[in-house]
Amino acid sequence: MPSVYRPRRPRASPLWQILHHAWGEFLATYEHCHRKAHGPLRRDTVAVVDHFYRCGDLSAGFTRLQCPDCGHEKLLAFTCKGRHFCPSCHQRRVRSTGHWIGHTLCHDVPHRQFVFTMPRPLRGIFRKRRHLLDLLFRTSIETLRDWFRTRLELPDGQLAAVAAVQTFGDYLVFHPHLHVLAATGLYDRDGTFHELPVESLEPLAELFRHRFLAVLRAEKLISEKKLRQLLAWKHSGFSLDAGTRPVRTAVGRQQLAEYLLRAPFSLEKITWIEKTKRVIYRSRTSWRTKRNFQVFTATGFLAAAVEHIPPKNQHTIRYYGRYSNKSRGLEVRPWRPTIDPAAPHTVPAPPKRSARNLRPLWRNLILQVWGADPLICPCCRGLMRPRGRLQRPEEIQFFLRLHGMWEGILDIPPPPDPPYDIDTMEPLPMEPLPWERRRQFASSSARSAQVEWQAPELPLDDERILVLDADPAPPDEFP
Incomplete structure (x- = not known):
């Protein structure tokens, strides 16, 4: 008995959930946490991920399929046509x-x-x-x-x-x-x-x-x-x-x-735990770890996937x-x-x-996988035909609100203080961490100690200058 073809729900995908919750953090921390291991983040990689975020979403545009016999309509969302990620x-x-x-x-x-x-x-x-x-x-x-x-x-x-x-x-x-x-x-x-x-x-x-x-x-x-x-x-x-x-x-x-x-990777192997922001990926038993799963952080999984x-x-x-x-x-x-x-x-x-x-074609592929024709009208079993395409945002929102199907466009949260230029994708200087600041301060102190020492001066009220003449303090041996 042929199964019933049901369009996919892209926002229910674990990969979409991981991307929605961690993409901003991933962009903000990539240069500092993942660039050394995975190399620079390319612009075309970011573009592929951004297109996947809208793949299959009615809010990004769709084609109207209508049955000429009974007037029943079906909406077919646009896809990103990406490879190796979607x-x-x-x-x-x-x-x-x-x-x-x-x-x-x-x-x-x-x-x-x-x-x-x-x-x-x-x-x-x-x-x-x-x-x-x-x-x-x-x-x-x-x-x-x-x-x-x-x-x-x-x-x-x-x-x-x-x-x-x-x-x-x-x-x-x-x-x-x-x-x-x-x-x-x-x-x-x-x-x-x-x-x-x-x-x-x-x-x-x-x-x-x-x-x-x-x-x-x-x-x-x-x-x-x-x-x-x-x-x-x-x-x-x-x-x-x-x-x-x-x-x-x-x-x-x-x-x-x-x-x-x-x-x-396969979606069936991914388990997204939103509470702990962890990804469990299951596969064959590894000879190295002797287990059949691997736990990733959300940003770590995205870094491994986009590579x-x-x-x-x-x-x-x-x-x-x-x-x-x-x-x-x-x-x-x-x-x-x-x-x-x-x-x-x-x-x-x-x-x-x-x-x-x-x-x-797409129709033949659905027939092979599901055993059901996606263009057959569920009401009168007629053949549905394309009626038009909606691509303008205002038309899409009006049509979906009219039929009670508007979910809104969920934007990926922008990364806080991105460490790279959005246009040129060149890394920007990051603020040093606390231990790096201490290290820089210690190195600058050591360099200043090697330079000829000058006694500090203190101005007085009667336009005189008091020179605090003394030996310089010894450098800190353990900064």
């Missing part, structure tokens, strides 16, 4: 892009997911310089392609892969790694697909380890001493996982693609080889699995579709 909008992107990758982009050949990870001492290199993740993309793809070419003896073989970078691990820790959804084989110049049988990945992992360290050394990101230390480790810290067997169905490819594009918002215009998913923009649509012959390994394997060309049908 769970609803990001999940919609995951669903649509994953379906397109699994059913349209990928050819009907076996695929595997390769996960390239690096040891903990190297992860800090990419924390404050996200553009260096291009090195991880390039090294991983070139290593995988060269390994396929060597095993299949195809020096000109072409790879077919989709790669996506993830910067998060369990409990929102910074853990950059690369997921690659690749066909388990190569294409020759004639479009013939040569499948590689499942075998051990230890040589591939060792090749990736040496190449990645060589690239970091060539870019002068690690020293020669550090390079020798990492190569001498018995357990290198590099790992490569590709599962036990390849997937051969479109549904399996879609599931792998959705895992590549998943969000950094995984990619910089503006950075591509977190890339397409290579046969799946690149240049090679899509090249005709290849149908592929049929055969027992004889010497027989040629070919792959069918993807069906030609219009640009409108490449990705499922």
Whole structure:
């Protein structure tokens, strides 16, 4: 029996509650408490969070859907279309892009997911310089392609892969790694697909380890001493996982693609305790803490969450080889699995579709998840149609008040005395803390004691000056 689709209530979300109660404090204390660990707070990150605050809120605008038969109306609120922070909008992107990758982009050949990870001492290199993740993309793809070419003896073989970078691990820790959804084989110049049988990945992992360290050394990101230390480790810290067997169905490819594009955190794992201003995040049992939850302060959770918002215009998913923009649509012959390994394997060309049908629409996604059509009128079962859009604040407020649906616009409280310029996002000098003031006073006293001492002077009534001549007081040994 299909379930009933109910629009989400964004203000009931625990993430919205955390943001509403702690965003001002977060902005006020970020430079002093979180900048050293997470790097500078970017303007595009603040813009993404501000847009999420209005996502799904009728007070920010909506589209009127009306049934032409009975006149019943439904309001569809605007979304922020953000990624990596808004769970609803990001999940919609995951669903649509994953379906397109699994059913349209990928050819009907076996695929595997390769996960390239690096040891903990190297992860800090990419924390404050996200553009260096291009090195991880390039090294991983070139290593995988060269390994396929060597095993299949195809020096000109072409790879077919989709790669996506993830910067998060369990409990929102910074853990950059690369997921690659690749066909388990190569294409020759004639479009013939040569499948590689499942075998051990230890040589591939060792090749990736040496190449990645060589690239970091060539870019002068690690020293020669550090390079020798990492190569001498018995357990290198590099790992490569590709599962036990390849997937051969479109549904399996879609599931792998959705895992590549998943969000950094899940709303189901968040518990917001407003009384204590704490966030409990539940996940798998950690081998380090031996528990399945982590307690954050509200500002600490926001700092860990916004760290995984990619910089503006950075591509977190890339397409290579046969799946690149240049090679899509090249005709290849149908592929049929055969027992004889010497027989040629070919792959069918993807069906030609219009640009409108490449990705499922919002209505189709709701049908997949809820099993109910959001455009069906609940009164007469007719098909509802868009009637108009309300975007002007005065029109929105008048319409919602007329129908008793006005909740008001809840503004995020402004941060008290922000330590940065709102326009330039440059940090401003902060007032020193009490112990810092004492330290500055002590250092200034010590400097003044080193300068030639001058006796204090006291003016008298008869225009005379009394000089208080005496030895200077010794500096305080323990200020």
